[in-house]
Amino acid sequence: MQTIQPTLKRGRDVWDPIGMPESEFRTRVDRIVKEMRKRRITVLLLFGIGQDDYGCPCYVTNYLTKMPQGAMAVITDKGEVALICEGFARDAALIKDTTWVKEIRSSETLSRTCVQYLKEKRLLSSTIGFAGVRQHMPCREFEILSEATRGCRIVEADPIVNRMRMIKSQREIDQVRRAARLVARLFDSLARASFPAFNERAVEALIYRLGYLDGAEDVRILIARSAGARPRGQRPGEKDEPLRPPDDRMISGGDGVVVHLAVEFERYWAEGTRTYRAEGISLAESTPDAVRSLYGRITKGLVPGKTASGFYREALAKTKRSKMPFVAEYGLGGGIGLSSEEPPLLSAHDDTLLKEGMTMSLRLCVTTPETGLTMLGDTVCLSGNGPEILTAVFPQVICRSYR
Amino acid sequence: MMDPAKLGRVIEAMDKRNLAGLLIYSRGTTFVLRPSYLHYFSGVRPVGKNTAAVVSRDGKAVLLVEPAWDACRLRSNTWITDVRGTSRFLEDLPALLEELKITGGVGVMGSEEMGVELYGAVSRRARIEEAGDIVEDLAGEKTERELRVIRETGKIADVGFKAFLKNARAGIREYELLAEIECAMRSAGADDIFILLSSGSHNQAMHAPSDRRLAPGDIVIGEITPAREGQFIQLCRTVVLGEPPPVLKEKYAILLEGLKQSMTEIRSGNPASLLSKAMNRVIGDAGYAKYCYPPFMRARGHGFGVGSIAPGAVIDDNTPVDLKRHQVVIAHPNQYFPETGYLACGETVLVTDRGPERLSETETKLYWNEI
Numbered sequence A: 001m002q003t004i005q006p007t008l009k010r011g012r013d014v015w016d017p018i019g020m021p022e023s024e025f026r027t028r029v030d031r032i033v034k035e036m037r038k039r040r041i042t043v044l045l046l047f048g049i050g051q052d053d054y055g056c057p058c059y060v061t062n063y064l065t066k067m068p069q070g071a072m073a074v075i076t077d078k079g080e081v082a083l084i085c086e087g088f089a090r091d092a093a094l095i096k097d098t099t100w101v102k103e104i105r106s107s108e109t110l111s112r113t114c115v116q117y118l119k120e121k122r123l124l125s126s127t128i129g130f131a132g133v134r135q136h137m138p139c140r141e142f143e144i145l146s147e148a149t150r151g152c153r154i155v156e157a158d159p160i161v162n163r164m165r166m167i168k169s170q171r172e173i174d175q176v177r178r179a180a181r182l183v184a185r186l187f188d189s190l191a192r193a194s195f196p197a198f199n200e201r202a203v204e205a206l207i208y209r210l211g212y213l214d215g216a217e218d219v220r221i222l223i224a225r226s227a228g229a230r231p232r233g234q235r236p237g238e239k240d241e242p243l244r245p246p247d248d249r250m251i252s253g254g255d256g257v258v259v260h261l262a263v264e265f266e267r268y269w270a271e272g273t274r275t276y277r278a279e280g281i282s283l284a285e286s287t288p289d290a291v292r293s294l295y296g297r298i299t300k301g302l303v304p305g306k307t308a309s310g311f312y313r314e315a316l317a318k319t320k321r322s323k324m325p326f327v328a329e330y331g332l333g334g335g336i337g338l339s340s341e342e343p344p345l346l347s348a349h350d351d352t353l354l355k356e357g358m359t360m361s362l363r364l365c366v367t368t369p370e371t372g373l374t375m376l377g378d379t380v381c382l383s384g385n386g387p388e389i390l391t392a393v394f395p396q397v398i399c400r401s402y403r
Numbered sequence B: 001m002m003d004p005a006k007l008g009r010v011i012e013a014m015d016k017r018n019l020a021g022l023l024i025y026s027r028g029t030t031f032v033l034r035p036s037y038l039h040y041f042s043g044v045r046p047v048g049k050n051t052a053a054v055v056s057r058d059g060k061a062v063l064l065v066e067p068a069w070d071a072c073r074l075r076s077n078t079w080i081t082d083v084r085g086t087s088r089f090l091e092d093l094p095a096l097l098e099e100l101k102i103t104g105g106v107g108v109m110g111s112e113e114m115g116v117e118l119y120g121a122v123s124r125r126a127r128i129e130e131a132g133d134i135v136e137d138l139a140g141e142k143t144e145r146e147l148r149v150i151r152e153t154g155k156i157a158d159v160g161f162k163a164f165l166k167n168a169r170a171g172i173r174e175y176e177l178l179a180e181i182e183c184a185m186r187s188a189g190a191d192d193i194f195i196l197l198s199s200g201s202h203n204q205a206m207h208a209p210s211d212r213r214l215a216p217g218d219i220v221i222g223e224i225t226p227a228r229e230g231q232f233i234q235l236c237r238t239v240v241l242g243e244p245p246p247v248l249k250e251k252y253a254i255l256l257e258g259l260k261q262s263m264t265e266i267r268s269g270n271p272a273s274l275l276s277k278a279m280n281r282v283i284g285d286a287g288y289a290k291y292c293y294p295p296f297m298r299a300r301g302h303g304f305g306v307g308s309i310a311p312g313a314v315i316d317d318n319t320p321v322d323l324k325r326h327q328v329v330i331a332h333p334n335q336y337f338p339e340t341g342y343l344a345c346g347e348t349v350l351v352t353d354r355g356p357e358r359l360s361e362t363e364t365k366l367y368w369n370e371i
Helices: A022-038 A055-061 A089-098 A110-120 A139-148 A158-166 A170-192 A200-213 A289-300 A308-322 B004-017 B037-042 B068-077 B089-099 B116-125 B132-139 B144-167 B174-187 B246-263 B273-292
Strands: A043-049 A070-076 A081-086 A103-107 A127-131 A153-156 A218-226 A241-244 A256-265 A268-279 A282-285 A333-335 A342-345 A359-368 A372-383 A386-389 B021-026 B050-056 B061-066 B082-085 B105-109 B127-130 B192-200 B219-228 B235-241 B301-304 B328-331 B335-337 B341-343 B346-351 B356-358 B367-369
Touching: A022 A055, A022 A070, A022 A158, A043 A055, A055 A070, A055 A081, A055 A158, A070 A110, A081 A089, A081 A110, A089 A103, A103 A110, A110 A139, A127 A158, A139 B116, A158 A342, A170 A200, A170 A256, A170 A268, A170 A282, A170 A359, A170 A372, A200 A218, A200 A256, A200 B174, A218 A372, A241 B068, A256 A372, A268 A359, A289 A308, A289 A359, A289 A372, A289 A386, A308 A359, B004 B021, B004 B050, B004 B105, B004 B132, B021 B037, B021 B089, B037 B050, B037 B105, B037 B132, B050 B089, B061 B068, B061 B089, B068 B082, B089 B116, B105 B116, B105 B132, B116 B127, B144 B174, B144 B192, B144 B219, B144 B235, B144 B346, B174 B192, B174 B219, B219 B341, B246 B273, B246 B328, B246 B335, B246 B341, B246 B346, B273 B328, B273 B335
Parallel strands: A043 A127, A081 A103, A127 A153, B021 B105, B061 B082, B105 B127, B235 B367
Antiparallel strands: A043 A070, A070 A081, A218 A241, A218 A256, A256 A268, A268 A282, A268 A372, A333 A342, A333 A359, A359 A372, A372 A386, B021 B050, B050 B061, B192 B219, B219 B235, B235 B346, B301 B328, B328 B346, B335 B341, B346 B356
């Protein structure tokens, strides 16, 4: 789900080489190089930018762009990796702490530095693969790169990286699981908290504090208000309000409040959505049983072997049968990992086959007579045992026998 | 937010340049050292990665928003009456230019944020001319409301520093300290925050918080920068865990003197470079001239703002512009000393005809916490 991008990712920024060792990145690079050779790509440029679209270069380097600045990972068909970061020259020393890559260049003109690197490596007359470049690179940077690579054969190489990123390794699933545990804890804390000054800012401040205290790299929150939570006629004309960043508005008893949370932990995202009703100076979860039951039926259907579009159609049919109006604007979700929005998209038009190892953000938004706008959402891992909800406070535990 | 009454001046500027329309674009990011044209012009900060305000020569303004669900919020917070949600921004933006009969030259703000396909789609429809200066000129004149927000944000920075000082103690991790500062400033009304902080016995620079636990004797440096309605205010401070050694007190005194001298140069009409030269003179005279320039030092200050960050993203000895009334400027003699490492010291002020108006009440000095 799109959320407002902060000026700076302020949370804990570390590279844990035990949780995500160099060998994990080398394996990814080896697989990419294999694909490059198949397509006769001599050098692959993976571009990412800003607080939301850092996934491509981060996938092979672990480097995170924390501001609206770009980064480029360069992989040659010999398996050499370089990292070029937009920023000040002095930043290079700090970057070393969070990546395994040794060849790091930091400059204020990313494309020029990239071209310089390609020149040095005598790669400016080769076949160059672009990943994330056309989608995310600002046009002026692109023009510089485009001009310098005029004599090269350009191959759009996004599918190589996207396909790999869709299926998470065990270590990646573990990272998403950690982010998801944070989301679950935040929802749990929200339901236990009291707010002497009961306004949206106080809710937001609590979420940021607890999220960062638990080591989140980034925390995002959206709030929606539903009119249906209070007895009809109490506030005539009151309407549901869609998701938005929190503001200075007060929350009073009976208010329906939908909270969407997204947390990034060591590069990986998880998100979830819950519906609450204000009771005194607290929030109590208030999803009607009928919505929970529908959501449960939809979640059960998120299994490997069907297409994203097939799942979408099934989910919509289930919702239609429940007679609860579906709010389509927010969709049903999609892939989540190094980005909170990545392929596949759970939509009518995405025929990607769902596979084991995918981590998905699933959400359902309907309106009900009791609560008005109601949302439920989780981060789910598609496992061989079925969908595993990672953002549940007490996640499903599969006990194995070790005898 | 731009006073909607200024729209007439926008149209005048378009007329002067013979522009058929204006396009103000945002990909949803905010960079502390760049103006946020769309935020200033429309009064709202978009959630999504594609938002544009389009203005025709006859004064019709439309805000095109993706994702569509954000249109409702934007509609209730902007003066622009025609707000349209879309899920096909790339197709709908050129169509909107056509609907508003914008052919020929279109003045564009935020083009540096546009991706290749969007830039191509717009340039196939109209000739793109950079027009950021139109909004920057308007943003130079602050309304009473803007001045009020600037002063309120200064108070939030004070709250942030109090939390910094209260929580900087041995045993706390850098990221936990950040969490406490964040919570305090959010509770006080900040809607965005920029914080860098570092700890250690000899810091090299400021960076994002790590797992490091603060230890007795640590020097903790921080840039505490809350924002409200797009306006950032920054405090640069140093807190020591335990009584600082004499050498640290001595070096910090140099920074305080540098800051004091630079403040005497801040007044509308004065060259911005004087602020930097004053600092560098004090620090250079103390024997550290080499450390006043790259690679050790980049800028001695910069502007903050929504529609304009004038006098610019870098104030150094060569900054060629004069300070103007109601610019918001930080002067920071943040400095690396070989004896102590990097130290933080800086103050954001409002430029007035009589001199600088301090925006925070936090005393500028070297702080230390008893262990």
